[in-house]
Amino acid sequence: MEPSYNFELSTSKLLSKSCIALGLTDFISICKYVKQLPYGRNNNRANYTSILQENKGTCSTKHAFLKEIAMENEADHMLFYLCIYKMKEANTVGVGEILANYNLAYIPEAHSYLKFQNKIIDCTRIEESQTSIKNAILLEEEILPKQIGEYKLAFHKGYIKNWIKDNNIPYSYSEIWNIREACISKLSK
Known part of the structure; x- marks a missing residue:
């Protein structure tokens, strides 16, 4: 259907x-x-x-x-979202070893997807499964396509800086960003 x-x-x-x-x-x-x-x-x-x-x-x-x-195509029913989720091995296979090396349970990661009638439509991940990010979302907001550049980057970096401070994370912002980059690099292979 x-x-x-x-x-x-x-x-x-x-x-x-x-x-x-x-x-x-x-x-x-x-x-x-x-x-x-x-x-x-x-x-x-x-x-x-x-x-x-x-x-x-x-x-x-x-x-x-x-x-x-x-x-x-005037399909206003299709919404575009940016979220921050807890990136960990359980929902992002391949990052667990890197996170374990730094004794981190997760790193806040930015992710985007579409929504229709409040259901996530994700063309980069499996939507509903054991590895879904659905239950790991910390924050989400509706955005426009033009916001995927500087806006998304500033949103993500700001969240990480607050997360480090609010959770007494024993790493600097640049260290966390580098750990995150290592995780993303692992996913690209």
């Missing part, structure tokens, strides 16, 4: 035309296409259209692209 959030693409909109040229004519087909793209940082973190040229993307670029498609 086709999800109720699906819609046909307009042939007169810029990004929709790019998708139609790839044989993707509705939102579900674009979601499937985006989901199969490998995880990888794009050359410009704020340029979500680069997922088509670079054939890869992060949660931010992939979901910002999908939200932009929804906006250009």
